[in-house]
Amino acid sequence: MTEPPRAIRTYLDHLLVERGLADNTLASYRRDLRRYVEHLAQQGIDDLDAVTEACVAEFLVRLREGDADHPPLGAASAARTLVAVRGFHRFALRDGLVGHDPAAQVKPPPPAKRLPKALPLAEVEAILEAAGSPGTHLALRDRALLELLYGTGARISEAVGLDVDDLDLDTEHAAVLLRGKGGKERLVPVGSFAVAAVDAYLVRARPELASSTSGGALFLNSRGGRLSRQSAWAVLVKAADRAGVTADVSPHTLRHSFATHLLDGGADVRVVQELLGHASVTTTQVYTLVTVDNLRQVFATAHPRARS
Known part of the structure; x- marks a missing residue:
């Protein structure tokens, strides 16, 4: 008979000596496996060969639900704990301590799907209006940059990488x-x-900013070089601060807002996929969750039979 606590001590020694894990990582494994041993003891299991797949799966459920002594764990934390348990059982099988691996088919919980953060249209418009210091060449540049980011859904790297020749503004389309x-x-x-x-930036500001090193770059810094991603990010953050927008704002926020506002307006998800440059429509479909969430909120507040 192999007792779980003894086998886990052997596994931790293996991690320390053979794998050379850092102290903090080893402490995390020790803490996670101590909780697992407590779970096995509560199940009346004192023999490692008696552990079943159902027992490991039940441990995962307990991690997510919590108990009197432990708060519920999120998907990422529960997955990390399960990694320690799976590694332990894999080691026990490989070293001949047990005849089977009950954790091999127990999969970690999928990570929570993070919804993109989109700003309300009024906040986007306030940021655009607040771009740059009024009356300066840089103000015209900043307004053009932010209008283009929100108006096209471009990534920040795509925007600062633009050359003047990449624009076709002189036609109806x-x-x-x-x-x-x-x-x-x-x-x-x-x-x-x-x-x-x-157009206002190209006519009234870029010629004043341009230098011998500008080349064909569209967005220029104060020295005439191509605007960097970091500087473009700072332009947006400063505009958001001037506009009194308190949400965390990044260039990707404008991209998210572009996509969400299009879908809210009735655009087809595959059209939005093409505009964003996503290789798969699955990537774009996360934005539909935002619009569905908005619909739920409107329904819950507006429909007479939705309120409890």
């Missing part, structure tokens, strides 16, 4: 050529607000 991940190109329409802002 204005568009911009964006280069996404893996060098994949896509042509995205540009709305009238972004066209006006970029």
Whole structure:
């Protein structure tokens, strides 16, 4: 008979001596496995060979639900604990301490699907209005940058990587050529607000910022070089601060808002996929969860039979 506590001590010695785990990692394993031993004891199991797959699965359920002595764990924390348990049983089988591995088929819980954070339209508009210091060349640049980010759903790297020649603003169907991940190109329409802002920047500000090192870069810094991702990020953060927007805002926030507002307006998810440059529609479908959540909130507050 192999007692669980003794086998776990052997496993921890293996992690320390053979694997050379860091002290903090080893302490995490020890803590997670101590809780597992407590669970086995509560199940009346004092022989490692008596552990079943159902017993390990029940431990995972207990982790998520919590008990009198432990708060519920989120998916990531529960998955980390299960990694320790699975590693222990795999070691016990390999070392001949047991004849089977009851944890092999117990899968960690899927991570919670994080919904993209989109700003209300009023907050986006307030940020755009607050871009830059009024009356300066940089203000025109900042407004053009933010209008283009929100108006096209471009990634920040795509926007700062633009050259003037990537724009076609002189026709009825204005568009911009964006280069996404893996060098994949896509042509995205540009709305009238972004066209006006970029045109004002090109006519009244970029010539003043340009230098011999500017090349064809669209968005320039104060020294005439291409605007960096970090500086573009700072432009947005400062505009959000001026606008009094308290939510955490990043360039990706404008991209999320672009997609969510399109879907709220009735756009097809596959059209949004193309505009965002997603390789798979599955990536884009996470935005539909946001719009469904919005619908639920409206329904819960507006429908007479929805209120409890």
